Amino acid sequence: MSRSEIEHVPVLSEVLMSLVDPRPGETVVDATVGHGGHAELLAGAIGSGGRFIGLDIDESNLARARSRVEKAMAGKSSPSLHWVRANFSELGSVLDELGVSRVDVILADLGVSTDQLLDSSRGFTFSEDGPLDMRIDQRLETTAADVVNRLEENELADLIFHSSQERFSRRIAKRICEARREKRIRTVSELVGIVCSAMGVSGSFSRHRIHPATRTFLALRMAVNHELEHLQELLEYAPRRLSVGGRLAVISFHSGEDRIVKQNFLDRKRDGVYEIRTKKPVQASSEETLRNPRARSAKLRVALRLASAQGSA
């Protein structure tokens, strides 16, 4: 199936909209527009007096979201729409360029969309072979192949362990270094073979709850795209541009990301900058998970910007 045929189903949409509650005339940033599912709902709620700013680092997703939202808004009272290919860690300069000082809603729905994940030319999935790439933003220079072929054994082991808690990280790093002494590791199937041999598994993985290479692949993807660093930057910066009463919503799919969001919200709450709208992360109902298995690991946290001296621009 080609990438354009694969639909990304947005997660937790209903609860997101009720917690974030975008109102007519507000300014909304969807920092990860993807296929525009959340964007369509957000843009539809703010009406013609509102302003919608959509970001994505993937050019083709940005174009896809744009066409979806523009189509949905045609003939309706559309907010002003802005589409920027940018990393959400650059939110400040994006808003400066648009001449926007304050925003009322920021949404970050982290990670990759279903089509990116399943596109074998991107190297995120091990269900099909392809180049070991894993760049979400294809302007980046370093691919996953560069990482596995360049890092020292102990650096590789630390990277795999810290990002994904893979308990075989040392054995996997050792096997990677042995294999690359023979030839450069270039493809997904080569890396899968190396990981499986390090873990002493082979053949059918049906006995395992997750594929043995899942954690290693996740760790590499996070490293190639600096995912935790960019999330941290967005979280640090957001209160400087959120209006008083503004809402920040983050949907994460990985315990490392969720921990960072939780800690940031608690720290800002202690400073008097945020009120936390989600005491516990909101998760998908079993009905949503049945319809959209990707929703199973989604966790939504929402914070509300309070009037406080700290954290203001």
Ligand SMILES: C[S@@+](CC[C@H](N)C(=O)[O-])C[C@H]1O[C@@H](n2cnc3c(N)ncnc32)[C@H](O)[C@@H]1O
């Ligand atoms: C889970 S999808 C978002 C789906 C979207 N909410 C929807 O309704 O279709 C994540 C998107 O975020 C983008 N992305 C990932 N990291 C990013 C970053 N640091 N800055 C901007 N976009 C990013 C990916 O390219 C992908 O399109």
